[in-house]
Amino acid sequence: MTPNSIGRLVALGAFALGMASYVTAGLLPLIQQDLQLSVALAAHLVTAFALADGLLSPVVVAMLPGHWLRRGLLTALSLFVVANIASALSQQLWTLLAWRALTGVCAGVYMALGITAANASVAPDQRSRTTARIMAGMASGTVLGVPLGLVLANHAGWPAAFWLIATLAAVALIGLWRVLPALTTTSVPITRKLAMLKDRRVMPVILVSLMAAIASLGMYTFLAPFLQAVDGDGVLPLPLVLWVWGLGGIAGSTLIGPVAERMDDARLTGYLATLLTLALAALPIIGHLQPWLLLLPVALWGAVGWAFQVPQNGALLTARQDHGDGSLAVALNGSALYLGSALGASAGGVVFLLQWPVWTLAVLAAALAGLATLVQWQLWRRAPVTAPYAPDTAAVD
Missing domain, CATH: 1.20.1250.20 (MFS general substrate transporter like domains)
Known part of the structure; x- marks a missing residue:
């Protein structure tokens, strides 16, 4: 093979x-x-x-x-x-x-x-x-x-x-x-691996992943009540919306590969964060105007949400390529996604507890994605020029 x-x-x-x-x-x-x-x-x-x-x-x-x-x-x-x-x-x-x-x-x-x-x-x-x-x-x-x-x-x-x-x-x-x-x-002592938590090239990347996960996965948790609120007549079936979101995710995570090969990771993440913000912000607006058009921002949301982690993992592997612990950075990034999902669900629960309008969920999600976008573009401006990820690995007989 x-x-x-x-x-x-x-x-x-x-x-x-x-x-x-x-x-x-x-x-x-x-x-x-x-x-x-x-x-x-x-x-x-x-x-x-x-x-x-x-x-x-x-x-x-x-x-x-x-x-x-x-x-x-x-x-x-x-x-x-x-x-x-x-x-x-x-x-x-x-x-x-x-x-x-x-x-x-x-x-x-x-x-x-x-x-x-x-x-x-x-x-x-x-x-x-x-x-x-x-x-x-x-x-x-x-x-x-x-x-x-x-x-x-x-x-x-x-x-x-x-x-x-x-x-x-x-x-x-x-x-x-x-x-x-x-x-x-390369064998890395546990003390050096823990030093990753102080690496300014790693933790800000994970922070952006966390904020994007809270916005994207948190909003996904409450997609059903949001859809019910903006589409009171029930003309748009929830299973169809979920399928469109997921198919967008498959398309986004597939098509992002060739793009990522031609653009540095930090810049690409900035563009994806911008698109995620726009897609989430469009949900309540388009949903109230024409429910069927809601499928467009949902597809974009799914695409950029799943594509997001390709340049993020690439940035982490590049940042730690001289330290031999890139897999740990990827694991921490994965943890940020699960933590973000949990925090997003909890934050949405507070919105319902306060009895705010359901469309507030999308507004708050878009605001947090927008904050992640601002942080990411700052990271891109400050990022040093580095070589692509080249792990220090060798085949052992």
């Missing part, structure tokens, strides 16, 4: 990860009925995955030695397969919670190491395209895989969705085990 095949296999694993990240929410009614749980208890399954991914996966990545790039990737994916099989076999809430938490940790570790390994296996001019392919795989898992898993679960029971995820991940695992070379990175 060619080096590009490694990126495709990592993308297949990311497809399974995208399914695992979001399918549980759709399975809650089936799990609740089968295990005789309350809604509140069943919802903890989603929280367990998100918190484990967001909080624990960077810790695991930080603890891995440099020569564990290949081994760590394959181990994370192997445990991901095992955890989903065990989830399918679980018949008690607490065991299912434990396995979903392990799935979340493995998912975060896999994405961080997978992006690093895939970029290390291709030429420098193909790295943005490779990262875009992986993000497109995750987007496809969310948009296409989740509905497929839910249809299967409705016909064969909720464990069937986890069996499907495990099968897809196992195929990626076998492929990567056969073709991925034993890449190694």
